[in-house]
Amino acid sequence: MSPVLTTASVPDRDKVTYWNDALNRTLVPMTVTPRDDGPFDARIVTNRLGYLQVSTMEADAERVSRTPAQIARSSEALVAVGVQISGTATFVQDGRRAEVGEGDLVVCDRSRPYSFDYPHRFATHVFQLPRRVLGVPDTEIRQVTGHAIGTRDGFGAVLLPFLASLASATDAYPPAVADRLAGNVVDLIATLITERTHASGADAEDTARNHLLLRIRDHINQNLGDPDLSPESIAGAHRISIRYLHRLFEGEGTTVARLVQKRRLEECGRELARRGRTAPTVSAVAQRWGFVNPAHFSRAFRAAYGVSPREWRNLRTPQGDIALPPVRRPALSSTVADRPASDLAPSRG
Template identity: 85%
Template sequence: MSLVLTTTSVPDRDRVAYWNDAVNRTLVPMTVTPRADGPFDARIVTNRLGYLQVSSMEADAERVSRTPALIARSSEALVAVGVQISGTATFIQDGRRAEVGEGDLVVCDRSRPYSFDYPQRFATHVFQLPRRMLGVPDSDIRQVTGHAIGTRDGFGAVLRPFLATLASSTDTYPAAVADRLAGNVVDLFATLIAERAHPGDADEDTARSHLLLRVRDHINRNLGDPDLSPESIAQAHRISIRYLHRLFEGEGTTVGRLIQKRRLEECGRELARRGRTAPTVSAVAQRWGFVNPAHFSRAFRASYGVSPREWRNRRTSQDGVGLSPAGTQVPSSTVADRPGADLSPSRG
């Protein structure tokens, strides 16, 4: 359940004090000073995702500082990753000064002094977690703080839309899913820190691999959607179609071919199942996203060497003999009825 703290209903004279107390209780002890006179308006919404705390904050121009005295009041070392949604900021930590623009990421070590200066109204997402959960050396974190991390390309381009989506849907996940998702997010943060701290040594394929896994999982979960396409996948992951196709370079297939291959695999599995009642071929095809029966039959025959109906009849025949995707006769009990059997279409 979201914790929402806002100055909206607070008397004008009490708003600054209220806001200081709100961010101190929600994030960490810090001092907040408005940059302008007049009524101060601010709002923060906080949720939990396992051990990851996710906060979305919007406020008028302000200065934020965390001093050694305030740090001493904290019982646990924390790290925060911020996503600047709107407005700008000047971030100072570890002797470095960074001008943070809209869309930039920042890594802030809560256990060392820092300051943020927001010259106008701003909005930001803040992901806060115990530093020990990152599993990276303190020296690496120190090298990354005090910098603005762009998100136009590289790993930042992958991470930013994911974090923005996560911040808006944190309270929708059951506990078991939230715990696993928190672990995945922390892995991504550790990768970001490693990439920035050791640009010459960081694995250049790490970001690509993470995104590929997400794309493949999206495809597997949406095979039955007839509108599943490179365009819809790119839109769901907030990347360009061109970049999506680049991800699959070297994978031995294209996005479109992967979608069709996975659909055919699921159709092949379902058609091979034995049972007293069996769905029609057209029903199976529609269930897995094929809207054109003729196209499905042509694609199935091209991959399996037989029509969908022949495939089902031979694999469920009483003599127990069927055809493998390559057309070789094998006992159907050794393939069709084996849990997790590979019924992938032939590549030949």
């Protein structure tokens, strides 16, 4: 269960001291000063994904600052990425001042002085990681601090929903999955920093879109044998909506369902064309690449290549180097390909 530090049961006179100590132990040494005179209420929940620390903080109006003396007490250079869930903040670092609204993202270098001023009660996700794992120059990190990155700002539109969703389920992942997720988050944050320092406008949006498309295509290729592979499962694995997933593929000349089926048929075709002492049955090949229903597989294969899977296997050369023709797009678009991805794995009846 996630550790929760809260002022709820602390006497009013000790709440501020308790909260300062909680943030100093959980995040980094800093100073917290409430903006109001009444009883102070705050809580923070923290989890870890490998070397990535994920915290969700909720508190009354306050001002947070980190001084050079406090920085000197830290043993490791850290970078934090904050996602504003509710409320607003004024973020100051490296001589820049940013007004942060709900849904905005900020990059904060913990190794340099900064301040956050929250005029009202607020909530935020904080992703904290060693600066060394980002693999980007300090000069680039310095360029993105002191800015608010909104949902319409290039790669921020991709990263924000992913981080927000990840923060709500960090304790649901086994260690091996958590380590991989941490690596993915670091890659995405590094991409964000690079985009903000080198790209702009349409180029930035293309960079973000292409990066995500590459990850999705790799996920599809790695999971072709899973009969439950579908737009729903693909969107869920990448923490995006199904609608946004379909939007990503609008410029690809295909749909997610067609791509999954095309890749499965290609792998089936290659395996059936291989020559060996013992050839696998057509149904065994179909099941290995995610087709549960042999009749459905045969129809899809014939629609794509013009012959049945059995005829395809018989056409192989003695050297087993049969050329794999392209999938016939008209046949796919008019028959199998327009079916939803849930039909790619028909019922197991």
